[in-house]
Amino acid sequence: MRNHARALALIATLSVSTAYAQDPKGDVAWDLLAGLTSEVGPRMPGSEAEARARVWAEARLKALGFSKVAVEPFRIRGYVRxxxxxxxxxxxxxxxxxxxxxxxxxxxxxxxxxxxxxxxxxxxxxxxxxxxxxxxxxxxxxxxxxxxxxxxxxxxxxxxxxxxxxxxxxxxxxxxxxxxxxxxxxxxxxxxxxxxxxxxxxxxxxxxxxxxxxxxxxxxxxxxxxxxxxxxGKTTDNLPSGNVIGDLPGRDPSLPPILLGCHLDSWDLGTGAIDDAAGCAIITAAALKAQEGGAPLRTIRVLWAGSEELGGFGGKAYAEKHSEPHALAMESDFGAARVWRVQFNMADKALSDRIAAALSPMGIVRGSGKADGGTDVEPVIEKQKLSVVDLNQDGTHYFDLHHTPDDTLDKVDPAELAQNVAAWAEVLKVVANEAGPIAAAP
CATH class of the missing domain: 3.50.30.30 (Glucose Oxidase; domain 1)
Structure with a gap:
């Protein structure tokens, strides 16, 4: 079984690297979403499939030009169906x-x-x-x-x-x-x-x-x-899991990075397209889009967290491992329907006003609620008291598909996926070029 897993991992690494070498300027978000759901499939926390997903993710991020790409392992209490x-x-x-x-x-x-x-x-x-x-x-x-x-x-x-x-x-x-x-x-x-x-x-x-x-x-x-x-099924201790991270370096490495989160694992009934392959596709494509015209001031880091579905283990592991300062955190984990609202936890009103103004032409309204990030970034937000921006997607039909056999690629509208990427990129172009402190609201 161990040799079989290594062979699958090698095949996955070769296939994804070749695909991106052939078409590095393709539709990054859709390619990531289609690839993760079709080449890996369901990714139950602690399973061999989730392990293959980490290999797949590491190869993809490297092929897309991310630096300091790393798999950060941890162990979990899992559930084997x-x-x-x-x-x-x-x-x-x-x-x-x-x-x-x-x-x-x-x-x-x-x-x-x-x-x-x-x-x-x-x-x-x-x-x-x-x-x-x-x-x-x-x-x-x-x-x-x-x-x-x-x-x-x-x-x-x-x-x-x-x-x-x-x-x-x-x-x-x-x-x-x-x-x-x-x-x-x-x-x-x-x-x-x-x-x-x-x-x-x-x-x-x-x-x-x-x-x-x-x-x-x-x-x-x-x-x-x-x-x-x-x-x-049985609850099983000490199963292997892990996070995958990657950076797009900014022009000023002394500035704390912007952290973008999603989760790599999924439930096993469908292929985890809306929950949460779409989120990983959105944040990664947006990080790349924010580089157009040159690298911003701040480094942008993506966190593809492991084992979110059984208790947010990946977010907790990231916060424990990474004590270095961060500037702001965001997460995408609510499917791929269009972004309709933005909310903030940010002390600098002028900065949040600039973000809201950048999103307004897209029909995205400013909400009055307080942004909280999500399961994969909440631990580091709470530990470091970070500023947060939430881009809220339309959830009218999300819970028709959530955690079901119907969570598959065909449920994602490519135009709405692209709107998410564009909205995220607009936010990143503002916050990743902010030279001053980006503090959370008191």
Whole structure:
């Protein structure tokens, strides 16, 4: 297996270097996006595929002219998917579309069976008496609503993040949730959950929205529901992961760099196009575009973080390793739909005004909220109290695809991808040429 992996890595290095030697001025963002999703594919944290992605990324960044390109390894607690199956046994037999959640507990190979207790909301589960779910399978509903800024993901996502642990604490032998998504397809949405110390991990899966609708209708009818559940994946310690970084040097190396983040890993149901190959394509192409006409004052660094999906491990590892000063951080991790709003965490109003003015002709409005970056750059932002710019993409349909088998290249509009690159480049042309301090708002 080790020799096979090395051979795949060598093939990947040769193929990508040759491709970029032939067409160095091609559509960088689209080529990166298509390449990562087609040449590597799904990139589950800690997997061999994620390792191949690091080799691929290192070769691509070098071929594109980045310097100090490096793979920075670290180890993680990962999740290795097994067999995911669920069936309604009563009141009707029906095979459900289900996916295990990351860090789910493991069923026996033959699975488990149990009567279902229906909870319309997470709060309803919280209110259930202690021990009331003993021997039962909990089902948590709570349908997510779509909106442009994607802000519903925070509160609705708590069903996935916290629901299984709460159900375990009340005695459940398993838990099934409605997928955290806004589509009406029979595609379940995966994602990570958490079991705090002292809470027994129980099998935890998400069913598609139409299947959740079915369960909810049956529950409202008053009929008893029985379910079989087989989730054989396992939480596994000490798996290899890593970040890939690369610099485009500025004219004044004494100035702290601009940090651009994305994440290289993805869930395994699709090919991780919108989450987050698109983000890596956007920031990398924009960094190169900002060089047109000559290098800016400041170095621009790209961080292709590893293992974001299971807990933001890459961002934490970067912050721990890199104590050198940074000037500002940004992240792209919300697909590839058009940028419609910019937000800031910046003390220099004149500088933020210049950025907003540069973006205004593109129809990008200035928001009143405070920029926070994202999972891959938040640790270094918090550690160094960095200034932040957020370029908010239209999230109206993002959660139709998020963490599903439908997260594939065909869902990305090349024109909207190009608009992202142009918007990011406009910001970089301003901030990377700022000679003075770029301080965060107090």
């Amino acid at each position: 097994g067999r995911d199956e669920a069936n309604l046994l009563a009141p009707i037999p029906f095979k459900l579309a289900i996916t295990a959640l990351g860090y789910s507990g493991t069923t026996p190979e033959k699975g488990i069976e149990g009567d279902v207790v229906y909870f319309p909301t997470l709060d309803a589960l919280k209110a259930a008496p202690a021990g009331s779910l003993s021997g039962k399978i909990a089902f948590i509903d709570h349908a997510m609503k779509r909106n442009q800024d994607g802000s519903g993901y925070g509160p609705y996502g708590q069903v996935r993040r916290a629901g299984p642990a709460i159900a375990s604490g009340k005695g459940a032998i398993g838990v099934v949730i409605r997928s955290i998504g806004t589509d009406s397809h029979r595609n379940p949405h995966t994602g990570g959950t958490t079991f705090p110390d002292g809470v027994k991990p129980i099998p935890a899966g998400a069913v598609s929205n139409p299947d959740a609708d079915l369960i909810a209708r049956i529950a409202r009818s008053g009929k008893a529901i029985r379910l079989s559940l087989t989730l054989t």
